[in-house]
Amino acid sequence: MPSGNTAAGCGGVRVKGDSLHETTHPVVTATAADDAALIQASLADPERFAGLFDRYAEEIHRYAGRRLADVAAADDVTAETFLTAFRKRARYDLSRPDARPWLYGIAANLIARHRRAEVRRLRALARLTGDLPEGGEQPFEQTSLDRVEARRLRPRLAAALAALSCAERELFLLVAWAELSYEQAAEALDIPMGTVRSRLSRTRAKIRRVLEAPR
Amino acid sequence: MNEIELFTNERPDPAPYDPGAKAMARDRLVAAARAGQAGARPAWRRPLTLATAGALALAGAFVAAGVLPAETARRPPAATVTQARLMSAAEVLHRAAGAVAEEPAPRDDQYIVVKSQTMYPAFQMGSGKESRYLYRTNRTIWLKAKASTDLREPYGVLTVENLEPKEYPGWPIPEEAHEGVGKSETLPLVNCDGGTMPEHLRTDYAALKRLPADAAGMREHLYAASKDSKSDFRDRAAFGRAGDLLRETYLPPAQRRALYEALATLPGVSVAGDVTDAAGRAGIGVGMEVYDGVRQDLIFDPATFELLGEREVVVDAGKAKAPEGSLLASTAQLEVSVADTAPAAEDGCRKN
Numbered sequence: 001m002p003s004g005n006t007a008a009g010c011g012g013v014r015v016k017g018d019s020l021h022e023t024t025h026p027v028v029t030a031t032a033a034d035d036a037a038l039i040q041a042s043l044a045d046p047e048r049f050a051g052l053f054d055r056y057a058e059e060i061h062r063y064a065g066r067r068l069a070d071v072a073a074a075d076d077v078t079a080e081t082f083l084t085a086f087r088k089r090a091r092y093d094l095s096r097p098d099a100r101p102w103l104y105g106i107a108a109n110l111i112a113r114h115r116r117a118e119v120r121r122l123r124a125l126a127r128l129t130g131d132l133p134e135g136g137e138q139p140f141e142q143t144s145l146d147r148v149e150a151r152r153l154r155p156r157l158a159a160a161l162a163a164l165s166c167a168e169r170e171l172f173l174l175v176a177w178a179e180l181s182y183e184q185a186a187e188a189l190d191i192p193m194g195t196v197r198s199r200l201s202r203t204r205a206k207i208r209r210v211l212e213a214p215r
Numbered sequence: 216m217n218e219i220e221l222f223t224n225e226r227p228d229p230a231p232y233d234p235g236a237k238a239m240a241r242d243r244l245v246a247a248a249r250a251g252q253a254g255a256r257p258a259w260r261r262p263l264t265l266a267t268a269g270a271l272a273l274a275g276a277f278v279a280a281g282v283l284p285a286e287t288a289r290r291p292p293a294a295t296v297t298q299a300r301l302m303s304a305a306e307v308l309h310r311a312a313g314a315v316a317e318e319p320a321p322r323d324d325q326y327i328v329v330k331s332q333t334m335y336p337a338f339q340m341g342s343g344k345e346s347r348y349l350y351r352t353n354r355t356i357w358l359k360a361k362a363s364t365d366l367r368e369p370y371g372v373l374t375v376e377n378l379e380p381k382e383y384p385g386w387p388i389p390e391e392a393h394e395g396v397g398k399s400e401t402l403p404l405v406n407c408d409g410g411t412m413p414e415h416l417r418t419d420y421a422a423l424k425r426l427p428a429d430a431a432g433m434r435e436h437l438y439a440a441s442k443d444s445k446s447d448f449r450d451r452a453a454f455g456r457a458g459d460l461l462r463e464t465y466l467p468p469a470q471r472r473a474l475y476e477a478l479a480t481l482p483g484v485s486v487a488g489d490v491t492d493a494a495g496r497a498g499i500g501v502g503m504e505v506y507d508g509v510r511q512d513l514i515f516d517p518a519t520f521e522l523l524g525e526r527e528v529v530v531d532a533g534k535a536k537a538p539e540g541s542l543l544a545s546t547a548q549l550e551v552s553v554a555d556t557a558p559a560a561e562d563g564c565r566k567n
Contacts, residue, residue: 046248053241058232065229074229079240083247157225160218176222204218211218 035099039092049089052099053082059100060107063178067111077114081107101187104178108170108188160210168203171196235313235520239306304486304501305479307515312475314520315468321553323361323421326371327465328557330355330550331524332493336383336543337392347383348392349543351493352376356463357557358404361421366406370419372557374401384529384541403560415439418464426460428469430476437477450482451505461513461522465551478513487512492524494547500526508534509543524548 035052042049060081064074084106085099092102161169174185186196302310321327334351353376362370376399380392414422415436427433437453444452457478460466466474478484478501487500492514500512508531514523527544529535537543 042248047245049248050241050245053244057237057240061232061237062229065232066227071230071233075233075236075240078232079236079243082240082244086244086247157222172219172222176219177226179223200219207218207222 034097036092036094036097039089039099040094042086042089046086049082049086052085052103056100056103057082059178060103063104064107064111066177067173068114073114077107077110080110084110096187098184101180101184104174104180104184105188105190108174112166112170156211160207163206163210164203168199168206171199172203172207175200233310233313235310238309238313242305242309302486302499304484307486307499307501307520308475308479308484311515311520311522312472312479315472315475317468319553320424320467321360321420321465324555325360326357326554326557327360327420328355328357328550328552328554329463329465329548331463332378332547332549334381334493334542334545337380339389339391346389346392347386348388349381349383350392351378351380353378354463356404357554358463358465359419360465360553362412362417362419364412364414364417366408366410366412369403369405369560371404372401372560373404374399374558383543384537401558401560416459418459420465420467423460423464423470424467426470426473428473430473430480433470433473433477434480437474437481447483451503453481454478454484454503454505454511458511458513458525462525462546463548465553487528490514490526490528491545492526492547493545494524494549496523496547498523504530508532508536511544522548 035055038048038051042052057078061074061078064077064081065071068074068077081103085103088106092099096102161173164172171185171189171191174180174188175182180188182193182196182200186193189196191199331354332352333354334349337348337350339346355374356371357373358371362368377395377397379396380388382388417423426436434453437456438449440456441449441452457474460470460474481503483503484501485503487502487510489497490500490512491497496514497517498514499517500514502510502512505511505527508529509527510530511525511527513525515521516523524547525544526542526546529537529539529541529543532539535541535543
């Protein structure tokens with residue numbers, strides 16, 4: 001296992017501020033065409049922001065539901081994603097018509113926070129049950145999170161996910177599960193396109209190694 | 216297939232977004248927009264993850280899901296409490312509305328069967344001394360899905376099993392309270408004095424399914440009977456009518472949703488956390504003070520948001536003349552079903 005791989009070590013994703021982007025603008029889809037216009041209108045008329053919720057709440061909830069073990073957590077992450085977006089709307093880059101990468105970036109950050117809380121909870125539970133790490137190679141909390149993941153995913157795939165660092169996992173799942181384009185993922189995570197390409201190719205190689213390894 | 220496509224194809228299927236939870240999230244966003252307090256962190260968020268025991272005790276109801284945090288308990292790990300969230304009455308009711316599922320509709324010639332456990336106060340006067348106690352029963356009621364408005368027509372059958380009484384706070388249990396304990400009786404439901412049931416008070420299924428299926432219309436119905444009264448009395452009367460629509464009845468899903476949403480708009484409705492129904496099931500109370508120092512709650516399951524039962528509790532010892540926290544009424548609705556027939560009961564009215 002690579003070091004720095006425990007879920008506890010998953011820091012939050014940097015949520016976009018006003019830093020520079022070398023990304024090209026994403027392809028404009030019909031439904032997303034006026035997200036920027038809607039966000040701009042919500043500066044004067046805050047209630048208009050609910051329109052963004054109506055467009056994307058289901059989609060964000062679906063992603064959160066895939067990433068988190070329980071539904072209540074997905075409910076919370078979804079609600080908080082839109083509240084956070086609302087608070088930050090004045091800093092939204094209006095040259096970006098599609099708000100989904102921005103929303104996914106906020107959601108990813110909140111999901112990372114939730115996973116840390118889950119680790120704390122598992123650790124607390126371990127103290128109660130005296131369930132100590134087996135083998136000692138991986139910390140208890142990581143193996144438990146993996147177990148949670150394995151229940152919902154084929155165990156082999158779950159093992160491959162577990163082999164990723166937090167940053168790799170975050171990017172990879174935005175592309176594989178949320179089906180963001182490389183450009184959109186770069187926007188969501190506020191990282192340059194070059195980083196997205198190199199990180200993804202490293203991630204894919206890692207996954208291949210786990211999937212091809214003899215059992 | 217590359218690794219990305221492989222994972223896309225094998226994505227876990229997430230649970231659908233619960234409409235109640237979604238409505239709540241949207242409401243909260245709109246509330247934040249209206250309040251203009253973009254930077255404010257809503258209070259309910261504070262104990263989101265692994266609240267300390269102190270935060271749990273703050274106020275309001277909390278919803279439990281998952282595993283328990285070490286800080287709050289030395290109970291065995293099998294217990295299931297955690298992720299506490301403070302919810303407002305409106306949030307609980309939105310969730311309850313969102314949780315109402317579609318169900319098959321009974322026919323007018325069938326019976327609605329409701330099993331419940333109840334505790335209510337009994338006040339007895341006469342023979343020079345007053346007594347009070349809390350009488351407890353197991354009840355099963357068979358109600359015609361469509362009842363006649365002529366009260367001389369039986370509208371159903373009731374079997375009652377008498378359970379051990381409990382003490383009304385501060386009053387000794389009178390001997391007669393124990394009479395009949397352990398015995399069951401089956402009674403016809405009929406009003407021998409006759410008369411006609413006013414349309415707006417009916418609670419038979421045929422009448423309930425004609426009630427408004429939208430929150431505004433339902434709210435109007437709740438207030439209809441007390442049009443000419445004082446305003447705070449009207450709110451209590453509206454809450455009382457809501458209880459009548461839910462107690463030992465079958466309120467169709469559309470009307471039940473509308474009722475919960477309508478209740479969320481009643482002034483004075485608040486949440487009481489950590490309550491139990493007559494069967495000992497833990498729940499969230501939603502209610503208000505309904506008469507002198509006594510608060511009435513509808514009790515909802517903290518996980519499924521189904522209605523569990525009701526309770527009445529003393530909130531003002533001075534006004535209620537009983538210690539604060541005393542439970543005066545407690546019910547548990549255990550099962551609602553549909554049947555083609557009801558047990559035979561002797562006709563209670565002598566035909567002269």
